Amino acid sequence: MTASALNMMPTDASGAKNELIGSSPGLRRVWDAVRMVARTDAGVLVTGETGTGKELVARAIHEESARNRGPYVKVNCAAMPAGLLESELFGHERGAFTGAVTQTTGRFQLANNGTLFLDEVGDLPLELQPKLLRVLQEREFERLGSARTIRVDVRIVAATNQDLAQMVQERRFRADLFYRLNVFPIALPPLRERLEDLPPLVQHFVRKFALRMNREVRHVSPQVMEALRRHPWPGNIRELQNVIERGVILSSGTEFFLPSDRLGSSFAQNGLGHTGFGSNTLEHDAAAHKVDGGPAGDTPGVGRTLAEAERDHIVAVLRQAGGVVGGRNGAAARLGLARTTLVYRMRKLGIGQGRGAAGHEGSGVGKLATPAHMTAAVGRGAVEAAWLS
Numbered sequence: 001m002t003a004s005a006l007n008m009m010p011t012d013a014s015g016a017k018n019e020l021i022g023s024s025p026g027l028r029r030v031w032d033a034v035r036m037v038a039r040t041d042a043g044v045l046v047t048g049e050t051g052t053g054k055e056l057v058a059r060a061i062h063e064e065s066a067r068n069r070g071p072y073v074k075v076n077c078a079a080m081p082a083g084l085l086e087s088e089l090f091g092h093e094r095g096a097f098t099g100a101v102t103q104t105t106g107r108f109q110l111a112n113n114g115t116l117f118l119d120e121v122g123d124l125p126l127e128l129q130p131k132l133l134r135v136l137q138e139r140e141f142e143r144l145g146s147a148r149t150i151r152v153d154v155r156i157v158a159a160t161n162q163d164l165a166q167m168v169q170e171r172r173f174r175a176d177l178f179y180r181l182n183v184f185p186i187a188l189p190p191l192r193e194r195l196e197d198l199p200p201l202v203q204h205f206v207r208k209f210a211l212r213m214n215r216e217v218r219h220v221s222p223q224v225m226e227a228l229r230r231h232p233w234p235g236n237i238r239e240l241q242n243v244i245e246r247g248v249i250l251s252s253g254t255e256f257f258l259p260s261d262r263l264g265s266s267f268a269q270n271g272l273g274h275t276g277f278g279s280n281t282l283e284h285d286a287a288a289h290k291v292d293g294g295p296a297g298d299t300p301g302v303g304r305t306l307a308e309a310e311r312d313h314i315v316a317v318l319r320q321a322g323g324v325v326g327g328r329n330g331a332a333a334r335l336g337l338a339r340t341t342l343v344y345r346m347r348k349l350g351i352g353q354g355r356g357a358a359g360h361e362g363s364g365v366g367k368l369a370t371p372a373h374m375t376a377a378v379g380r381g382a383v384e385a386a387w388l389s
Helices: 003-007 025-038 054-064 082-090 126-138 164-169 175-181 195-213 222-230 236-250 265-269 280-288 306-320 331-335 339-349
Strands: 044-047 072-076 115-119 140-142 149-151 155-160 184-187
Touching (some): 025 054, 044 054, 054 072, 306 331, 306 339
Parallel strands (some): 044 155, 044 184, 072 115, 115 155
């Protein structure tokens, strides 16, 4: 598959680009399989860990197929109890059960001439599996409370993060239904096995959330990218998306910045505390102001913990703001944080606490601790040294 083919991704109902992004060998195999099976009406079973993008593959199959002008209907089999799920899939007649005051059309009928996506199919109750098997084989069913047979023409794409073959061995899933669903299996690789796709994914999510939040964040430093590469990503793309969204919220200017305590314990456990999770701006400012007494020749961001890198960045921005935290031009506004949030971060990082006189070795804010700079320490434009003392 060519790179241009990879870029020709299907769109969802909102017109947004499909987020199954990348050009790694594993993902190329997935797209080759999608294009191959989409031309047929064969059933597809998409497998993979949670957060790998199984629903995106299902939608891509629909959009690449001859059914793309028909409906695309999805059902999460784990989201509702068995009784409700049966009604959801097949519909019911008025009076079929207590509370059934009107006739309801099921998802199979709604998906006629289109595609029905059964997510989390491994959670389908055993008592419903024979009825689903019949629809797959005979393409017909009856609504709850009705003897009238309804025929449908529906393509089934199912997905699961469970091992259905093992569930068959344990008698928790019908073997005949498994074989019927597993006509054409597609296995999605986890993010940790396609790290070459990480940079385009990160840039995609940064652009997406910056646009949504009306932010100017565009650049991700090599240090940040390396830290992201070293994380095992147990939650895969969904976890990455959440981390990037969090970072865009906390970033200001054009550089992506994510404070160390916002990464979660798994980042710290995997040694990412020494990567310098910040931005090129953070490193430039820290070097220019020789924050924390580091030698001018030291390489910024190397050998420092994430907390130290964050602290250096906050101190540098405080210097730029003349020590003012609140207000329109204060450090909080420059960092894109609420004033109270910045105060909390400064307290936690020890900025302005337990420090000596201005200019002494180890002073958190240098000249900001002098009495002359503390005279303006009132109201929302307060100097941090005044209300952290």
